[in-house]
Amino acid sequence: xxxxxxxxxxxxxxxxxIVYSYVDPGGHYIREFQTQGFDARxxxxxxYVYLYNVGFEFIHGKPxxxxxxxxxxxxxxxxxxxVNPSQNPNRPDPTQPxxxxxxxxxxxxxxxx
Numbered sequence: 001x002x003x004x005x006x007x008x009x010x011x012x013x014x015x016x017x018i019v020y021s022y023v024d025p026g027g028h029y030i031r032e033f034q035t036q037g038f039d040a041r042x043x044x045x046x047x048y049v050y051l052y053n054v055g056f057e058f059i060h061g062k063p064x065x066x067x068x069x070x071x072x073x074x075x076x077x078x079x080x081x082x083v084n085p086s087q088n089p090n091r092p093d094p095t096q097p098x099x100x101x102x103x104x105x106x107x108x109x110x111x112x113x
Contacts, residue, residue: 014045022048023060044080051078 003012022045032041044066052058057070065079086093097103 011042014042014049018045018049018052021052023058039084040080040082043082047078047080 032038048067051067051069055071056067059068059070059075062068065077067078067080069076069078097106
C-alpha cells in the first residue's frame with residue numbers, strides 16, 4: 001500500500017530521506033508503521049525531521065519518551081501523540097458538521113472573546 005499508492009508519495013519521499021539517520025530505541029516503530037499506527041508514526045517522522053533540521057541534538061538510550069533532546073545544553077523530552085478515530089463502538093466519533101449553522105452550534109461555547 002505505502003509503496004504503490006500515489007496518495008502516499010510524500011510519505012515515501014520522507015522515509016527515503018531519513019531512513020539512515022532515524023534511531024528507534026523501542027524497536028517497535030516499523031511494526032506500528034505497517035499496522036494500526038501509520039498516522040502516528042508518520043507524524044513522528046515529520047517531527048523528527050523538523051527537530052533534526054533546526055539543530056536539536058538527539059540523546060538516545062531509552063525507548064520513551066519519543067525524543068530526548070538537547071538545545072544548547074538545555075534538555076527536554078517530547079512524547080509524540082495524535083488524535084485518532086474512536087475504536088470504541090459504545091463511544092463513536094461525532095458526525096462532521098455539514099452546514100454553517102451546525103458549525104456555529106459547535107463553536108457557540110467553545111471560543112470566548
